[in-house]
Amino acid sequence: MSKLRFDSRVVVITGAGAGLGRAYALLFASRGAKVVVNDLGGGRHGDGSNKKIADSVVNEIKSLGGHAVANYDNVLDGDKIIKTAIDNFGRIDILVNNAGILRDKSFAKMTQEDWDLIQDVHVKGAMKATKAAWPFFRQQKYGRIIFTSSNSGLYGNFGQANYSSAKMALVGLANTLAIEGQSSGINTNVIIPTAGSRLTEDIVPPEFFKELKPELISPVVLWLCHEECTENGSIIESALGWAGKCYLVRSNGCNLRKTINDSVTPENVRDNWDKVTDMTNAQHYNTITEVTGELMGALESLSSEKSTNSSYYTFKHSYTPKDTILYALAVGATIKDPYDFPYIYENHDNFAVVPTFYVIYGPLGCLSSDLFQKALSHTDINIAGSLHGEQYMKILKKIPTEATVETRFRLQTTLDKEKSAVVLVEHETLDVKTGEKLTTGQLVAVIKGAGNFGGKRNSEYEIPTIEPPKRKPDASYTQQTSVDQAAIYRLASGDMNPLHIDPNLAAMGGFDHPILHGLCSLGFATRHVLKIFAQGNPDLFDSIKVRFVKPVIPGQTLRTEMWRENKRIHFQTIVVENNSPVIAGAYIDLKDIVMSPNSKL
Ligand code: NAI
Numbered sequence: 001m002s003k004l005r006f007d008s009r010v011v012v013i014t015g016a017g018a019g020l021g022r023a024y025a026l027l028f029a030s031r032g033a034k035v036v037v038n039d040l041g042g043g044r045h046g047d048g049s050n051k052k053i054a055d056s057v058v059n060e061i062k063s064l065g066g067h068a069v070a071n072y073d074n075v076l077d078g079d080k081i082i083k084t085a086i087d088n089f090g091r092i093d094i095l096v097n098n099a100g101i102l103r104d105k106s107f108a109k110m111t112q113e114d115w116d117l118i119q120d121v122h123v124k125g126a127m128k129a130t131k132a133a134w135p136f137f138r139q140q141k142y143g144r145i146i147f148t149s150s151n152s153g154l155y156g157n158f159g160q161a162n163y164s165s166a167k168m169a170l171v172g173l174a175n176t177l178a179i180e181g182q183s184s185g186i187n188t189n190v191i192i193p194t195a196g197s198r199l200t201e202d203i204v205p206p207e208f209f210k211e212l213k214p215e216l217i218s219p220v221v222l223w224l225c226h227e228e229c230t231e232n233g234s235i236i237e238s239a240l241g242w243a244g245k246c247y248l249v250r251s252n253g254c255n256l257r258k259t260i261n262d263s264v265t266p267e268n269v270r271d272n273w274d275k276v277t278d279m280t281n282a283q284h285y286n287t288i289t290e291v292t293g294e295l296m297g298a299l300e301s302l303s304s305e306k307s308t309n310s311s312y313y314t315f316k317h318s319y320t321p322k323d324t325i326l327y328a329l330a331v332g333a334t335i336k337d338p339y340d341f342p343y344i345y346e347n348h349d350n351f352a353v354v355p356t357f358y359v360i361y362g363p364l365g366c367l368s369s370d371l372f373q374k375a376l377s378h379t380d381i382n383i384a385g386s387l388h389g390e391q392y393m394k395i396l397k398k399i400p401t402e403a404t405v406e407t408r409f410r411l412q413t414t415l416d417k418e419k420s421a422v423v424l425v426e427h428e429t430l431d432v433k434t435g436e437k438l439t440t441g442q443l444v445a446v447i448k449g450a451g452n453f454g455g456k457r458n459s460e461y462e463i464p465t466i467e468p469p470k471r472k473p474d475a476s477y478t479q480q481t482s483v484d485q486a487a488i489y490r491l492a493s494g495d496m497n498p499l500h501i502d503p504n505l506a507a508m509g510g511f512d513h514p515i516l517h518g519l520c521s522l523g524f525a526t527r528h529v530l531k532i533f534a535q536g537n538p539d540l541f542d543s544i545k546v547r548f549v550k551p552v553i554p555g556q557t558l559r560t561e562m563w564r565e566n567k568r569i570h571f572q573t574i575v576v577e578n579n580s581p582v583i584a585g586a587y588i589d590l591k592d593i594v595m596s597p598n599s600k601l
Contacts, residue, residue: 004226006033010089011225012082014038014075014129015099017053019197020148023214024096024221025057029066031222034089037061038071038081038099044198046101046117049074075099075125082132094225095133096146097126097170102199104159115162122166127173134186143186144225147174149235151192154246171235178233187232189224192246193217194239216241249282250291252314281316283404287433315365316432318404321346323492324353327360330492331523332479339536340527346401353399355541356526359391359519360493361407362427362443367495375414375423376450387548388518389422390444392463394543397431397438404432412442415462416455421447424461465547465585468570473561477528478576481516483555489520515551521558521582522546525573528560529588533569535596542567546586550575558582567593 006028016025017039029035037057041050054070061068071084075097085092101121103114126147137143152160153167170190177188196204196212204212220238223229235246254275256268269276285291328343331354335341342350366372372386409427428440442463482488486500495517498505506514526544527536534540552558557576562569567590573583 004031004222004228006031006094006222006226009093010034010036010085010091011094011096012036012038012071012085012092012129012133013096013098014078014081014125015040016096017041017057019199020193020195020214020217021096021098022057023218024098025068026061026064027215027218027222028094028225029061029068030064033094034067035061035069036071036081036085036088037068038073038075038084040072040074040099042101044101045103046121075129076120078125078128078130079132081129082136086136091140092133092136093140093142094144094146095129096148096221096225097129098146098148099125100148100199102160102163104163106159107161110161118162119166119169122163123169123173126170130173130177134181137181137186138184141185142227143181143184144229145174145177145181145186145188146221146224147171147188147190149174149190149192151194151237154192154235174235175233182232187224187230189231189233190235191217191221191224192235192237194237211240247284249279249284251277251279252281252283252316283316283432285432312408312410313365313369313371315361315368315407315409316404317361317364317407318402320402321351324357324401326488327357327492327523328354330485330489331356331520332481332485332527337531339531342536343538351401352538353401354523354527355395355399355530355538356393356519356523356544357399358405358407358429358439359393359441359522360495361405361429362391362409362425362441363388363519364494365407365409365427366425366443366445369409371409371411371425372423372445372447375411376421376447386423386445386447388443389446390463390465390545390547391441391519391522392543392545393439393441395439395541397436398539399438400431405429405438406432409443412461413459414455415459416451416453416457417446418451419448421450421453421455423447424459426461463545465545466570466587467585468561468563468572469565471563474564475532476559476561477532478557478559479524479528480557481520481524481552481554485520485554486514486516487554489517493517493519495519511551513553516554516556518546518548518551518583521548521552521573524558525560525571525583525586526588529562529569529571529590532562533564533593533595534590535594537594540591540594542589542591544586544588546583549581549584552582564593567591 011028011033013021013024015021016037025035025037037054039054041053042048051072054072058068058070069088071081073080103118105114147170149170150167152164156164174188174190195214195217196209217238220243237244237246254272256264256272325344333340333343342348342352343354407427407429409425412424412426415422423445425443428437430437490496490500499509501514530536559574559576560571562571568587570587572581574581
């Protein structure tokens with residue numbers, strides 16, 4: 001394993017005469033960097049100055065064969081510190097803003113001087129040194145900057161109003177410089193250390209103090225400053241040989257008004273406070289654009305709510321290529337088939353998502369909410385007996401291979417089909433980052449025994465299934481499912497209903513064996529249609545509508561029979577072993593038809 005070296009690099013470390021700064025300086029020098037050891041050498045509360053401590057670290061480095069030069073300026077003269085690097089070593093590559101003091105007092109007793117001095121050393125000092133280094137970094141299109149914050153800033157600490165506010169200001173500064181420096185190869189990160197030093201000697205118990213060695217933190221800072229490290233804009237906490245990343249999260253929140261024309265009253269806020277502060281699905285945002293996109297989405301949903309007078313539930317989810325690949329495998333994709341390979345290999349030139357991937361979010365969203373309870377408020381029938389009756393989905397934008405998405409879903413209506421109640425749920429999935437709607441769909445659930453409640457039988461929301469033409473299929477594709485198909489699909493879809501794996505529970509549901517998820521068969525059929533009529537190209541998929549007729553037992557063989565009518569492919573899927581249809585009245589609309597050259601169709 002290659003060692004991380006800094007041979008041609010020049011590093012400036014402020015406050016490097018003691019504590020953490022000294023540990024950084026020694027480690028950088030031992031890895032070949034030329035080091036400017038800055039230290040004013042004042043007291044712990046910012047009084048006086050002394051050249052000795054910077055000199056002693058420089059001597060220590062030199063005695064070990066390293067390169068270092070001392071600088072004794074106050075960080076408020078940051079330009080002079082950077083000049084020392086340029087004058088002695090001709091460049092600067094890395095700046096570690098580390099110098100710091102304390103003036104702890106309760107806010108009631110804190111003087112203006114206590115406040116100003118702390119703000120000056122930590123915030124203004126770090127800014128001044130960084131401002132002086134910035135043009136060099138920009139010009140050479142390379143730089144690494146560390147700001148030193150504190151848990152006292154992130155969480156607050158009694159007696160440190162001045163210090164904690166200054167330390168949090170550095171987080172804000174780093175956030176913005178990470179953005180502004182990105183195009184110039186400048187990475188800016190924040191370290192949150194906890195170390196035994198002059199600053200903490202009377203704060204932490206002695207036995208703990210001796211374990212909090214600065215040398216256990218310096219390797220983390222070195223890595224963040226290495227050219228191989230791409231971390232940028234992060235807050236990294238480290239102590240005792242441990243390191244972790246911190247970030248802010250925001251609750252899902254909720255709309256405080258029902259329509260865009262309503263005003264918001266303090267009572268609306270009070271009545272929604274539990275939702276405003278519910279952190280169950282709290283989310284981290286990487287950029288301000290993501291947050292704005294989210295707000296625009298909330299505005300859009302308000303407009304929809306106005307027109308339909310029904311409220312949306314939201315469900316947020318992040319996924320990576322690992323999840324899309326697992327989904328592809330769960331719906332039968334195999335490396336043996338070149339049309340499937342782009343779904344299951346992240347480095348494939350055409351790496352893509354099986355277009356029905358987002359269909360999993362409809363059921364997931366519904367099951368995570370009280371939507372069904374509301375839909376069936378007329379009956380005490382257990383929703384555990386509900387069946388997935390039909391599914392529609394349309395793709396509006398290409399599905400990214402990784403994203404944070406929000407699925408909004410709402411109850412459209414509950415229909416009374418005498419023996420059963422039929423619940424129509426509209427769902428749409430948006431990319432949180434861009435605010436763009438990617439897919440829209442409709443889930444139809446059938447709840448046996450919940451009908452006859454005097455409701456209407458039909459609705460304009462229903463998307464009809466369509467029977468195929470009365471001729472022999474134009475094409476068919478046969479594929480055996482695996483006995484483990486449902487076991488894999490559970491993991492891929494998050495639908496962990498034991499009916500799909502537990503023989504006892506399946507028996508209680510009236511099935512001889514655990515059954516495959518209807519949506520899994522839908523994924524198989526989608527791949528089959530794309531193979532025959534689109535040369536496997538997922539970009540040609542527009543929409544799908546299916547009716548689930550009978551369950552499939554994992555291990556059975558599926559045959560998808562297809563009829564082409566212009567760009568609409570009607571299909572039905574049959575279980576070969578007993579010749580019984582499992583998907584009927586189904587169709588996929590394609591954007592275009594691209595047949596394989598040797599096709600006879
Ligand atoms: P330390 O007191 O051992 O080292 C700080 C050094 O900064 C001292 O040598 C001091 O002379 C120098 N310094 C102070 N004001 C200066 C100025 N105006 N110009 C130039 N040099 C100046 O303290 P420690 O613990 O090593 O702290 C390093 C940094 O880590 C500080 O920013 C501190 O706030 C921060 N920090 C430390 C924690 C800890 O547990 N030790 C916890 C969280 C943050």
